[in-house]
Amino acid sequence: MKIVIASDSFKGSLSSIEVAQAATRGIKATYPDCEVVAVNVADGGEGTVEAVVEALGGEIVHTVVSDPLGRPIQVRYGIAGKKAIIEMAAASGLPLLSPEEHNPWMTSTYGTGEMIMDAIQRGCRQFLVGIGGSATNDAGTGMLQALGFKFYDFNGKEITDCRGGRLQDIADLDDRCVPEAVRESAFIVACDVDTPFCGPEGAAPVFAPQKGADAEMVEKLDAGMASFAKVIENKYQINIVPMAGAGAAGGMGGGFRAFLNATLQRGIEMVLDAIHFDQTIEGADLIITGEGKIDFQTAKGKTAAGVLARAKKQNIPVIAIGGCVEMCESVEQMGFAGIYPILEEKVPLEVAMRPDFAAANVEKTVAKIISQE
DSSP states (O other), X not given: OEEEEOOOXXXXXXXXXXXXXXXXHHHHHHOTTOEEEEOOOOOSSTTHHHHHHHHHTOXXXXXXXXXXXXXXXXXXXXXXXXXXXXXXXXXXXXXGSOGGGOOTTTOOOHHHHHHHHHHHHTTOOEEEEEOOSBOOOSTTHHHHHHTTOEEEOTTSOBOOSOSGGGGGGOOEEEOTTSOHHHHTOEEEEEOOOOOOSSSTTSHHHHHGGGGTOOHHHHHHHHHHHHHHHHHHHHHHOOOOTTOTTTTHHHHHHHHHHHHHOOEEEOHHHHHHHHTTHHHHTTTOSEEEEEEEXXXXXXXXXXXXXXXXXXXXXXXXXEEEEEEEEOOOHHHHTSOOSEEEESOSSOOOHHHHTOHHXXXXXXXXXHHHHHHHO
8 A cells, every 4th residue: 555645734733744753653554564755845934945855855054145124134045956936925025024113115025036046156047936825015126136136216317126016116127137047047936815006906906904004005116016017018918917826925026027937836736746746655555735724715725625636636535634624515515535634622722832742742643544444
């Protein structure tokens, strides 16, 4: 028997690989001779770098870049061959700022561009980029500035501090100074929202309030996004406004697409492709997946849903485990062979989240499931 374990982390408790290790112990307790393949997976957010680097036999590297407000910060990302695995939140994420500093008018993605340039200088030409958790609404202009793109105001003066509040000032752009290494690089961007670039359902109205914007700022940011979209259309004949995902990470999805010809992809799909998941599960008799909480959001493209979709193509049954399970119609209709909570009775949250307690319950739950199979 071959069983593949491909679970997301139980956030705040167990990493993806720790879930797999506990599940492996549960399987081996019943079937000592079972072939167990543990796969470290993530959905494009936290844990993505580690999952892909481990699967591809890469390494974690460090560099110093600018945080969302331009201060130096040490970041880490992954390299596997000529492939770089980057989480933009490492340089441009909201958790890097104190609540008083949340201000998408002032924040910039420049540091993410510096991470990309660092990887390019190390020889990388393929990029997997997760863009969740941003502190920004600059349409990726900060990142693009770090990559050699130049932006000009209505007086023809170069804008050297690209950020959310400067979008409305951009009248023209110049890409002639972009290094050839950037032009020849390929970008796949993990983008799990369908938000358009601007408008009532766009980046600023939907996400900027979470980043510190009041109603007046939201209106100005959205106007800046609309203005910038026209500059892009004039330059590249691309209308990114209605493009699904263009508004992700404060318009960074649109910036990646228009300037770097990036492919926007669901985070879990990006990760599963990168780690060659389809080949890994060939011949498996069962797959065990899971996440900290299984609920209506699971069906919207999170890790467990992505694993299930790939398994269905090979007719492999999938069982899901969760730290907490809230059944609903959308989850019931997904097609799991079974869905199991790892807790049989209520315990205080601080106890449930304890790594040793959670790991023991994963092991016990999987052992019970396997003994019934």
